[in-house]
Amino acid sequence: MKSSDISITSFLTLGMVVLFTSLAATVSAQEVDFVLETPNTVVAPGETFVVSVLLENLDAVSIQGIQHVVSWDSNLLQLLSVTLPGDLEGSPTPLALAWNAPPPAGQGGDTGCSQWWDGDDLEAVSFGLVIDGEWTQILTPLVQMEMRVLSGASSESTTFASPPPDFTCGWLGSIVTDTRGNIVPTISQQLSVQISTLPAPSPFDCAEASEIVYLSWLEPLLYDSLRIERDGAIIAEIAGGIGTYEDHDAELGSTPTYRISGFSASVPSPPSACSVTVDGVIDAPDALSCLDNGAGVLLSWQNRLPYAGLVISRQGSFYQTVAAGTSTFIDIQPLLGIPVIYEVQGVIAGEQGAGSQCQIELPLPEKFFIRGDVNTDGQTNLSDPIITLQYLFVGGEMPCASAADHDDNGSLDLGDGVSLLSYLFAGGSPPALPFPTAGTDPTPDDLGCLEPCPDLDCGGNQEGDECLNSMSIGLGITNFDTTNMTNSPDPYDELNCPSTFLGQMVQDVWFEFTAPTSGTVTLSTCYPETVPDTDLVVYQGQCGALEIIACNGDGAVCTGEVNFLAEIPELSVTAGTSYLIRLGGFATEDFGLGTLTITSD
DSSP: OOTTEEEOSSSSOHHHHHHHHHHOSSBOSOOEEEEEEOSOSEEOTTOEEEEEEEEEOTTOOOEEEEEEEEEEETTTEEEEEEEOTTTSTTOOOEEEEEEEOSTTTSOOOSSSSGGGGSSSSEEEEEEEEEEEEEEOOSEEEEEEEEEEEOTTOOSEEEEEBOOOOBTTTTBOOOEEEETTSOBOOEEEOOEEEEEOOSOOOOSEEEEEETTEEEEEEOOSSOOSEEEEEETTEEEEEEETTOOEEEESOOOTTOOOEEEEEEEETTEEOOOEEEEOOOOSSOOOOEEEEEEEOSSSEEEEEEOOSOOSEEEEEETTEEEEEEETTOOEEEESSOOBSSOEEEEEEEEETTEEEEEEEEEEOBOOOOOBBOTTOTTOSSOOSTHHHHHHHHHHHTOOOOSBHHHHOTTOSSSOOHHHHHHHHHHHHHOOOOOOSSOSSOBOOSSOOSOOBSSOBSSTTTTOSSTTSSGGGOEEEOSEEEEEEOTTOOOOOOOOOGGGSTTSOOOOOEEEEEEEEEOSSSEEEEEEOOSTTOOSOEEEEEEEEETTEEEEEEEESSOTTOOGGGTTOOEEEEEEEOTTOEEEEEEEESSTTOOSEEEEEEEEO
């Protein structure tokens, strides 16, 4: 409380009463009103809400003294806090202030009109003030009360009002005086608030597309009817069970607030509210998230509008389209080891709207190997211990030291080579795990592999299934069949070929092409014999450390029935240089027979 406030336990000090009564020599012909307002006229048990006390002074009377009381039913409502003149924005600065209210908001006590703060039935906030200077404001906030509906309250209407005068405790009624000492006639308005145990429609969402606002909600029970308001004005009353409404009359450039209430047996529910800016743009899907679900990146979102379909982009380029009503998508070929941004946009009438984005970074896969498979060819045979012994004694190459560490003790010695020979030819102990299938080192060390297996089958059994066992091809036509191929984990990025609809690279096959001459070549699957919708990526470098140099999803010159096949024209190549070509399907259903043609330009 400010230093100018007067702390009392009774309603008004004797000085305040004398002040009002002595100044009140005549009655003014003008009038002011005490107004009560709340943004929520329907409230639920346990809910908090605010009631504001304002002085409406349409004649701009020069006000100096005010006293007033606001009461309520304490069997239904509890006062939590009070904001007083001087602390309330737009209120006058008091020269003197006296007030009281029930504890804990006020002091209460047993003097004055103590029945207003004894916790029984009628309770009230009382206040009186002398304004420092003249006050002619048309609408003046005086007091703000934070109220709570008691949790056990039932559905009924309750009223805030000013009680009639009670001379036994010093309450003379509401009084306003002007600067000349005249009493200004007052009218004290009442405020009715409906307590409702009926649950509100929830969640309630509003979104906009092309100047149409789409409202959607869920009904916790089947209402008889619902009322929809825009900025406080009723715009529709509809039957229950519909769940959606379109507002075609919202003004472009506005940000309206919508409220919806359900009705059952004429009892309204508390309202739910939402706001939206009407800017003519198709609003984005809501609550987009991207998570690693083990099978890839799971995107999930909420559709706020009746989209005809949705477009998914990755790293700023088109990635996939999904059907209307879809709210999840799994990227089964995610980019690894880098931050990746996904965006989802809704489509209405052929127009893409604003997008929601999420970002995720998946770690690079662990390095797999098979203990004993020293040359990482997917097999364990005589060549493996020979490589180990050559490395130890004549300085030969060591493709995978972890695989050569037969006993997994973290170091290489003669015993590792001998133990592997013994296992292969004399029934000795098998290599330590991971064996006989690929896996990670159960006791990590610094040995490692120059070219670890790209996946758990270490190249698989089918030629071309992985980078490490790519098929060598030359100029001309190469037939392929991706039916039994697996998905490779090697990263690719459509930023190298934007707007070509590079897809998911499903069931990909690998080729190695060595350029016979320097110049340019064209790679194409644009032939009717190709069944799947194909994607092409060309790399340079070693498996596990590849660099993308070209890619394509839909070839620009592919026409007619083969419009979704891939073509990379005029790729610059250098004689004697090897290039790895990765060919996969656009989506999960795209696999099968086809032809890849490489021509010299």
